[in-house]
Amino acid sequence: MxxxxxxxxxxxxxxxxxxxxxxxxxxxxxxxxxxxxxxxxxxxxxxxxxxxxxxxxxxxxxxxxxxxxxxxxxxxxxxxxxxxxxxxxxxxxxxxxxxxxxxxxxxxxxxxxxxxxxxxxxxxxxxxxxxxxxxxxxxxxxxxxxxIPNSVVFENKEILYDPVKLGKEINRLFEEEKIYKDAELTLDSLSQKIGVKQIEIREYLKRIRHTNFSDFINNYRIENFKSNLVKEKYLNYDLIGVAKESGFKSRASFYRIFKKAEGKTPGDYKKEIMS
CATH class of the missing domain: 1.20.1300 (3 helical TM bundles of succinate and fumarate reductases)
Known part of the structure:
Protein backbone atom coordinates (compact mmCIF):
# COMPACT_ATOMS: atom_id res chain seq x y z
CA MET A 1 0.00 0.00 0.00
CA ILE A 148 -18.27 2.45 2.97
CA PRO A 149 -17.57 -1.09 4.18
CA ASN A 150 -13.77 -1.25 3.88
CA SER A 151 -13.68 -4.87 5.00
CA VAL A 152 -16.05 -7.44 6.38
CA VAL A 153 -15.01 -9.22 9.58
CA PHE A 154 -17.29 -11.27 11.83
CA GLU A 155 -17.02 -12.56 15.36
CA ASN A 156 -16.06 -15.92 13.95
CA LYS A 157 -12.48 -15.22 12.90
CA GLU A 158 -12.68 -17.88 10.19
CA ILE A 159 -15.16 -15.71 8.26
CA LEU A 160 -13.08 -13.04 6.54
CA TYR A 161 -13.51 -12.11 2.89
CA ASP A 162 -12.81 -9.37 0.40
CA PRO A 163 -16.20 -7.95 -0.67
CA VAL A 164 -14.79 -6.43 -3.86
CA LYS A 165 -13.24 -9.68 -5.07
CA LEU A 166 -16.28 -11.73 -4.12
CA GLY A 167 -18.62 -9.20 -5.74
CA LYS A 168 -16.68 -9.30 -9.01
CA GLU A 169 -16.83 -13.10 -9.13
CA ILE A 170 -20.56 -13.19 -8.39
CA ASN A 171 -21.19 -10.55 -11.07
CA ARG A 172 -19.17 -12.53 -13.58
CA LEU A 173 -21.05 -15.76 -12.92
CA PHE A 174 -24.49 -14.16 -12.99
CA GLU A 175 -24.07 -11.54 -15.70
CA GLU A 176 -21.65 -13.26 -18.09
CA GLU A 177 -22.19 -16.98 -17.53
CA LYS A 178 -25.85 -16.53 -16.49
CA ILE A 179 -25.69 -19.42 -14.05
CA TYR A 180 -29.09 -18.45 -12.65
CA LYS A 181 -30.61 -20.26 -15.66
CA ASP A 182 -29.67 -23.52 -13.96
CA ALA A 183 -32.83 -24.50 -12.07
CA GLU A 184 -30.74 -26.69 -9.74
CA LEU A 185 -28.44 -23.85 -8.66
CA THR A 186 -28.12 -23.67 -4.88
CA LEU A 187 -26.07 -21.68 -2.42
CA ASP A 188 -23.89 -24.74 -1.93
CA SER A 189 -23.16 -25.17 -5.65
CA LEU A 190 -22.44 -21.44 -6.00
CA SER A 191 -20.01 -21.53 -3.09
CA GLN A 192 -18.20 -24.46 -4.72
CA LYS A 193 -17.95 -22.60 -8.03
CA ILE A 194 -16.44 -19.54 -6.36
CA GLY A 195 -14.37 -21.45 -3.81
CA VAL A 196 -15.68 -19.75 -0.66
CA LYS A 197 -17.89 -20.83 2.21
CA GLN A 198 -21.66 -20.57 1.98
CA ILE A 199 -21.76 -18.24 4.98
CA GLU A 200 -19.40 -15.84 3.23
CA ILE A 201 -21.75 -15.52 0.25
CA ARG A 202 -24.75 -15.24 2.56
CA GLU A 203 -23.14 -12.49 4.63
CA TYR A 204 -21.92 -10.67 1.51
CA LEU A 205 -25.43 -10.60 0.03
CA LYS A 206 -26.88 -9.49 3.35
CA ARG A 207 -24.37 -6.77 4.21
CA ILE A 208 -23.32 -5.46 0.79
CA ARG A 209 -26.27 -6.19 -1.52
CA HIS A 210 -28.92 -6.00 1.23
CA THR A 211 -30.72 -9.10 0.03
CA ASN A 212 -30.67 -12.88 0.47
CA PHE A 213 -29.67 -15.65 -1.90
CA SER A 214 -33.21 -16.56 -2.98
CA ASP A 215 -34.24 -12.99 -3.76
CA PHE A 216 -30.91 -12.30 -5.46
CA ILE A 217 -31.12 -15.25 -7.85
CA ASN A 218 -34.85 -14.81 -8.49
CA ASN A 219 -34.35 -11.17 -9.41
CA TYR A 220 -31.98 -12.24 -12.20
CA ARG A 221 -34.46 -14.88 -13.36
CA ILE A 222 -37.36 -12.42 -13.44
CA GLU A 223 -35.37 -9.86 -15.43
CA ASN A 224 -34.29 -12.56 -17.86
CA PHE A 225 -37.89 -13.75 -18.23
CA LYS A 226 -39.08 -10.19 -18.96
CA SER A 227 -36.30 -9.74 -21.50
CA ASN A 228 -37.00 -13.06 -23.26
CA LEU A 229 -40.74 -12.44 -23.39
CA VAL A 230 -40.35 -9.87 -26.18
CA LYS A 231 -37.70 -11.74 -28.16
CA GLU A 232 -38.75 -13.33 -31.44
CA LYS A 233 -37.16 -16.61 -30.42
CA TYR A 234 -39.68 -17.04 -27.59
CA LEU A 235 -42.86 -15.75 -29.25
CA ASN A 236 -44.22 -19.29 -29.65
CA TYR A 237 -43.39 -20.27 -26.07
CA ASP A 238 -46.02 -20.21 -23.35
CA LEU A 239 -45.28 -18.36 -20.11
CA ILE A 240 -44.02 -21.45 -18.28
CA GLY A 241 -41.74 -22.34 -21.18
CA VAL A 242 -40.11 -18.90 -21.08
CA ALA A 243 -39.90 -19.08 -17.28
CA LYS A 244 -38.10 -22.43 -17.37
CA GLU A 245 -35.61 -21.01 -19.89
CA SER A 246 -34.84 -18.37 -17.26
CA GLY A 247 -34.21 -20.91 -14.49
CA PHE A 248 -37.58 -21.28 -12.78
CA LYS A 249 -38.31 -24.85 -11.77
CA SER A 250 -42.09 -25.00 -11.41
CA ARG A 251 -45.21 -23.07 -12.39
CA ALA A 252 -46.29 -22.49 -8.79
CA SER A 253 -42.98 -21.05 -7.61
CA PHE A 254 -42.65 -18.91 -10.75
CA TYR A 255 -46.09 -17.32 -10.36
CA ARG A 256 -45.58 -16.74 -6.63
CA ILE A 257 -42.12 -15.17 -7.05
CA PHE A 258 -43.12 -13.05 -10.05
CA LYS A 259 -46.23 -11.62 -8.39
CA LYS A 260 -44.32 -10.85 -5.20
CA ALA A 261 -41.65 -8.94 -7.15
CA GLU A 262 -43.80 -7.22 -9.78
CA GLY A 263 -47.15 -6.89 -8.02
CA LYS A 264 -48.98 -8.60 -10.90
CA THR A 265 -49.22 -12.03 -12.52
CA PRO A 266 -47.00 -12.98 -15.47
CA GLY A 267 -50.10 -13.07 -17.68
CA ASP A 268 -51.11 -9.53 -16.72
CA TYR A 269 -47.55 -8.35 -17.30
CA LYS A 270 -47.50 -9.89 -20.78
CA LYS A 271 -50.81 -8.25 -21.69
CA GLU A 272 -49.44 -4.86 -20.65
CA ILE A 273 -46.29 -5.04 -22.75
CA MET A 274 -48.02 -6.59 -25.76
CA SER A 275 -50.92 -4.11 -25.87
Whole structure:
Protein backbone atom coordinates (compact mmCIF):
# COMPACT_ATOMS: atom_id res chain seq x y z
CA MET A 1 0.00 0.00 0.00
CA UNK A 2 2.77 2.43 0.97
CA UNK A 3 4.64 1.69 -2.27
CA UNK A 4 1.52 2.48 -4.27
CA UNK A 5 1.05 5.80 -2.43
CA UNK A 6 4.68 6.78 -2.99
CA UNK A 7 4.40 5.83 -6.66
CA UNK A 8 1.43 8.14 -7.20
CA UNK A 9 3.05 10.96 -5.22
CA UNK A 10 6.14 10.79 -7.43
CA UNK A 11 4.41 12.41 -10.45
CA UNK A 12 3.41 15.72 -8.81
CA UNK A 13 6.73 15.73 -6.94
CA UNK A 14 8.68 15.58 -10.21
CA UNK A 15 6.51 18.35 -11.67
CA UNK A 16 7.18 20.52 -8.63
CA UNK A 17 10.94 19.94 -8.80
CA UNK A 18 10.99 20.83 -12.51
CA UNK A 19 9.08 24.04 -11.73
CA UNK A 20 11.55 24.98 -9.01
CA UNK A 21 14.48 24.33 -11.33
CA UNK A 22 12.87 26.56 -13.93
CA UNK A 23 12.37 29.45 -11.50
CA UNK A 24 15.72 29.33 -9.72
CA UNK A 25 18.25 27.86 -12.12
CA UNK A 26 17.14 28.65 -15.68
CA UNK A 27 17.99 32.15 -16.89
CA UNK A 28 17.29 31.80 -20.60
CA UNK A 29 13.82 33.25 -21.25
CA UNK A 30 13.16 31.05 -24.28
CA UNK A 31 13.88 27.90 -22.28
CA UNK A 32 11.64 29.19 -19.47
CA UNK A 33 8.79 29.63 -21.92
CA UNK A 34 9.26 26.08 -23.25
CA UNK A 35 9.38 24.63 -19.73
CA UNK A 36 6.26 26.58 -18.80
CA UNK A 37 4.35 25.04 -21.68
CA UNK A 38 5.66 21.60 -20.68
CA UNK A 39 4.54 22.21 -17.07
CA UNK A 40 1.06 23.20 -18.17
CA UNK A 41 0.72 20.26 -20.55
CA UNK A 42 2.01 17.80 -17.94
CA UNK A 43 -0.40 19.20 -15.36
CA UNK A 44 -3.37 18.77 -17.73
CA UNK A 45 -2.31 15.24 -18.65
CA UNK A 46 -1.86 14.35 -14.98
CA UNK A 47 -5.39 15.55 -14.17
CA UNK A 48 -6.84 13.62 -17.10
CA UNK A 49 -4.85 10.48 -16.21
CA UNK A 50 -6.09 10.39 -12.62
CA UNK A 51 -9.59 11.31 -13.72
CA UNK A 52 -9.65 8.17 -15.89
CA UNK A 53 -7.99 6.05 -13.18
CA UNK A 54 -10.56 7.28 -10.68
CA UNK A 55 -13.45 6.26 -12.94
CA UNK A 56 -11.80 2.86 -13.44
CA UNK A 57 -11.41 2.39 -9.67
CA UNK A 58 -15.04 3.36 -9.12
CA UNK A 59 -16.37 0.90 -11.70
CA UNK A 60 -14.19 -2.00 -10.58
CA UNK A 61 -14.29 -1.55 -6.81
CA UNK A 62 -16.33 1.26 -5.28
CA UNK A 63 -19.43 0.67 -7.39
CA UNK A 64 -19.80 -2.74 -5.77
CA UNK A 65 -19.16 -1.49 -2.24
CA UNK A 66 -21.19 1.72 -2.12
CA UNK A 67 -24.92 2.11 -1.66
CA UNK A 68 -26.87 4.16 -4.21
CA UNK A 69 -27.00 7.38 -2.17
CA UNK A 70 -23.30 7.17 -1.40
CA UNK A 71 -22.52 6.55 -5.09
CA UNK A 72 -24.32 9.75 -6.08
CA UNK A 73 -22.51 11.82 -3.43
CA UNK A 74 -19.15 10.33 -4.35
CA UNK A 75 -19.65 10.97 -8.07
CA UNK A 76 -20.80 14.55 -7.44
CA UNK A 77 -17.67 15.34 -5.44
CA UNK A 78 -15.40 13.47 -7.85
CA UNK A 79 -16.67 15.23 -10.97
CA UNK A 80 -16.82 18.62 -9.23
CA UNK A 81 -13.19 18.37 -8.08
CA UNK A 82 -11.89 17.35 -11.48
CA UNK A 83 -14.04 19.93 -13.25
CA UNK A 84 -12.59 22.66 -11.05
CA UNK A 85 -9.01 21.63 -11.81
CA UNK A 86 -9.56 21.37 -15.56
CA UNK A 87 -11.69 24.53 -15.72
CA UNK A 88 -8.97 26.52 -13.95
CA UNK A 89 -6.42 25.56 -16.57
CA UNK A 90 -8.71 26.06 -19.56
CA UNK A 91 -9.93 29.45 -18.28
CA UNK A 92 -6.33 30.55 -17.84
CA UNK A 93 -5.47 29.55 -21.41
CA UNK A 94 -8.69 31.08 -22.75
CA UNK A 95 -8.03 34.38 -20.97
CA UNK A 96 -4.48 34.54 -22.26
CA UNK A 97 -5.28 33.87 -25.92
CA UNK A 98 -8.26 36.23 -26.06
CA UNK A 99 -7.14 39.06 -23.78
CA UNK A 100 -3.38 38.89 -23.15
CA UNK A 101 -2.01 37.42 -26.35
CA UNK A 102 0.35 40.34 -26.90
CA UNK A 103 2.18 39.45 -23.67
CA UNK A 104 4.78 36.72 -23.15
CA UNK A 105 3.00 33.60 -21.87
CA UNK A 106 5.67 32.85 -19.32
CA UNK A 107 5.47 36.34 -17.86
CA UNK A 108 1.69 36.11 -17.89
CA UNK A 109 1.73 32.88 -15.85
CA UNK A 110 4.45 33.88 -13.43
CA UNK A 111 3.14 37.40 -12.75
CA UNK A 112 0.39 37.99 -10.19
CA UNK A 113 -0.07 41.61 -11.20
CA UNK A 114 -2.78 40.63 -13.66
CA UNK A 115 -5.54 41.85 -11.38
CA UNK A 116 -8.38 41.38 -13.85
CA UNK A 117 -7.86 37.63 -14.24
CA UNK A 118 -7.21 36.90 -10.58
CA UNK A 119 -9.83 39.24 -9.14
CA UNK A 120 -12.68 38.55 -11.53
CA UNK A 121 -12.11 34.96 -12.70
CA UNK A 122 -9.62 32.90 -10.72
CA UNK A 123 -10.45 33.97 -7.16
CA UNK A 124 -14.28 33.80 -7.49
CA UNK A 125 -14.08 30.29 -8.96
CA UNK A 126 -11.70 29.24 -6.20
CA UNK A 127 -13.98 30.66 -3.47
CA UNK A 128 -17.07 28.96 -4.90
CA UNK A 129 -15.25 25.64 -5.05
CA UNK A 130 -13.99 26.06 -1.47
CA UNK A 131 -17.54 26.80 -0.32
CA UNK A 132 -18.86 23.66 -2.03
CA UNK A 133 -15.98 21.62 -0.59
CA UNK A 134 -16.59 22.97 2.92
CA UNK A 135 -20.33 22.21 2.84
CA UNK A 136 -19.64 18.77 1.41
CA UNK A 137 -17.05 18.07 4.10
CA UNK A 138 -19.40 19.01 6.94
CA UNK A 139 -22.08 16.62 5.71
CA UNK A 140 -19.94 13.76 4.48
CA UNK A 141 -18.56 12.12 7.62
CA UNK A 142 -21.79 10.38 8.58
CA UNK A 143 -22.19 9.08 5.01
CA UNK A 144 -18.66 7.70 5.01
CA UNK A 145 -19.33 5.85 8.27
CA UNK A 146 -22.62 4.44 6.99
CA UNK A 147 -21.90 3.53 3.39
CA ILE A 148 -18.27 2.45 2.97
CA PRO A 149 -17.57 -1.09 4.18
CA ASN A 150 -13.77 -1.25 3.88
CA SER A 151 -13.68 -4.87 5.00
CA VAL A 152 -16.05 -7.44 6.38
CA VAL A 153 -15.01 -9.22 9.58
CA PHE A 154 -17.29 -11.27 11.83
CA GLU A 155 -17.02 -12.56 15.36
CA ASN A 156 -16.06 -15.92 13.95
CA LYS A 157 -12.48 -15.22 12.90
CA GLU A 158 -12.68 -17.88 10.19
CA ILE A 159 -15.16 -15.71 8.26
CA LEU A 160 -13.08 -13.04 6.54
CA TYR A 161 -13.51 -12.11 2.89
CA ASP A 162 -12.81 -9.37 0.40
CA PRO A 163 -16.20 -7.95 -0.67
CA VAL A 164 -14.79 -6.43 -3.86
CA LYS A 165 -13.24 -9.68 -5.07
CA LEU A 166 -16.28 -11.73 -4.12
CA GLY A 167 -18.62 -9.20 -5.74
CA LYS A 168 -16.68 -9.30 -9.01
CA GLU A 169 -16.83 -13.10 -9.13
CA ILE A 170 -20.56 -13.19 -8.39
CA ASN A 171 -21.19 -10.55 -11.07
CA ARG A 172 -19.17 -12.53 -13.58
CA LEU A 173 -21.05 -15.76 -12.92
CA PHE A 174 -24.49 -14.16 -12.99
CA GLU A 175 -24.07 -11.54 -15.70
CA GLU A 176 -21.65 -13.26 -18.09
CA GLU A 177 -22.19 -16.98 -17.53
CA LYS A 178 -25.85 -16.53 -16.49
CA ILE A 179 -25.69 -19.42 -14.05
CA TYR A 180 -29.09 -18.45 -12.65
CA LYS A 181 -30.61 -20.26 -15.66
CA ASP A 182 -29.67 -23.52 -13.96
CA ALA A 183 -32.83 -24.50 -12.07
CA GLU A 184 -30.74 -26.69 -9.74
CA LEU A 185 -28.44 -23.85 -8.66
CA THR A 186 -28.12 -23.67 -4.88
CA LEU A 187 -26.07 -21.68 -2.42
CA ASP A 188 -23.89 -24.74 -1.93
CA SER A 189 -23.16 -25.17 -5.65
CA LEU A 190 -22.44 -21.44 -6.00
CA SER A 191 -20.01 -21.53 -3.09
CA GLN A 192 -18.20 -24.46 -4.72
CA LYS A 193 -17.95 -22.60 -8.03
CA ILE A 194 -16.44 -19.54 -6.36
CA GLY A 195 -14.37 -21.45 -3.81
CA VAL A 196 -15.68 -19.75 -0.66
CA LYS A 197 -17.89 -20.83 2.21
CA GLN A 198 -21.66 -20.57 1.98
CA ILE A 199 -21.76 -18.24 4.98
CA GLU A 200 -19.40 -15.84 3.23
CA ILE A 201 -21.75 -15.52 0.25
CA ARG A 202 -24.75 -15.24 2.56
CA GLU A 203 -23.14 -12.49 4.63
CA TYR A 204 -21.92 -10.67 1.51
CA LEU A 205 -25.43 -10.60 0.03
CA LYS A 206 -26.88 -9.49 3.35
CA ARG A 207 -24.37 -6.77 4.21
CA ILE A 208 -23.32 -5.46 0.79
CA ARG A 209 -26.27 -6.19 -1.52
CA HIS A 210 -28.92 -6.00 1.23
CA THR A 211 -30.72 -9.10 0.03
CA ASN A 212 -30.67 -12.88 0.47
CA PHE A 213 -29.67 -15.65 -1.90
CA SER A 214 -33.21 -16.56 -2.98
CA ASP A 215 -34.24 -12.99 -3.76
CA PHE A 216 -30.91 -12.30 -5.46
CA ILE A 217 -31.12 -15.25 -7.85
CA ASN A 218 -34.85 -14.81 -8.49
CA ASN A 219 -34.35 -11.17 -9.41
CA TYR A 220 -31.98 -12.24 -12.20
CA ARG A 221 -34.46 -14.88 -13.36
CA ILE A 222 -37.36 -12.42 -13.44
CA GLU A 223 -35.37 -9.86 -15.43
CA ASN A 224 -34.29 -12.56 -17.86
CA PHE A 225 -37.89 -13.75 -18.23
CA LYS A 226 -39.08 -10.19 -18.96
CA SER A 227 -36.30 -9.74 -21.50
CA ASN A 228 -37.00 -13.06 -23.26
CA LEU A 229 -40.74 -12.44 -23.39
CA VAL A 230 -40.35 -9.87 -26.18
CA LYS A 231 -37.70 -11.74 -28.16
CA GLU A 232 -38.75 -13.33 -31.44
CA LYS A 233 -37.16 -16.61 -30.42
CA TYR A 234 -39.68 -17.04 -27.59
CA LEU A 235 -42.86 -15.75 -29.25
CA ASN A 236 -44.22 -19.29 -29.65
CA TYR A 237 -43.39 -20.27 -26.07
CA ASP A 238 -46.02 -20.21 -23.35
CA LEU A 239 -45.28 -18.36 -20.11
CA ILE A 240 -44.02 -21.45 -18.28
CA GLY A 241 -41.74 -22.34 -21.18
CA VAL A 242 -40.11 -18.90 -21.08
CA ALA A 243 -39.90 -19.08 -17.28
CA LYS A 244 -38.10 -22.43 -17.37
CA GLU A 245 -35.61 -21.01 -19.89
CA SER A 246 -34.84 -18.37 -17.26
CA GLY A 247 -34.21 -20.91 -14.49
CA PHE A 248 -37.58 -21.28 -12.78
CA LYS A 249 -38.31 -24.85 -11.77
CA SER A 250 -42.09 -25.00 -11.41
CA ARG A 251 -45.21 -23.07 -12.39
CA ALA A 252 -46.29 -22.49 -8.79
CA SER A 253 -42.98 -21.05 -7.61
CA PHE A 254 -42.65 -18.91 -10.75
CA TYR A 255 -46.09 -17.32 -10.36
CA ARG A 256 -45.58 -16.74 -6.63
CA ILE A 257 -42.12 -15.17 -7.05
CA PHE A 258 -43.12 -13.05 -10.05
CA LYS A 259 -46.23 -11.62 -8.39
CA LYS A 260 -44.32 -10.85 -5.20
CA ALA A 261 -41.65 -8.94 -7.15
CA GLU A 262 -43.80 -7.22 -9.78
CA GLY A 263 -47.15 -6.89 -8.02
CA LYS A 264 -48.98 -8.60 -10.90
CA THR A 265 -49.22 -12.03 -12.52
CA PRO A 266 -47.00 -12.98 -15.47
CA GLY A 267 -50.10 -13.07 -17.68
CA ASP A 268 -51.11 -9.53 -16.72
CA TYR A 269 -47.55 -8.35 -17.30
CA LYS A 270 -47.50 -9.89 -20.78
CA LYS A 271 -50.81 -8.25 -21.69
CA GLU A 272 -49.44 -4.86 -20.65
CA ILE A 273 -46.29 -5.04 -22.75
CA MET A 274 -48.02 -6.59 -25.76
CA SER A 275 -50.92 -4.11 -25.87
Missing amino acids: MKEILFHLSFPTVLYIVSMIKYYFVTNEDIKVILTYIDLLAFCLLILLYFVLGIKEYRENLKVRLKEKSKNRYLFFYYASNFYLLASVFLLIFYYFFFQRNHNFYNFLSSYNNASFHNYISIPIFLVFCLVLMIYGFTELRWIKRF
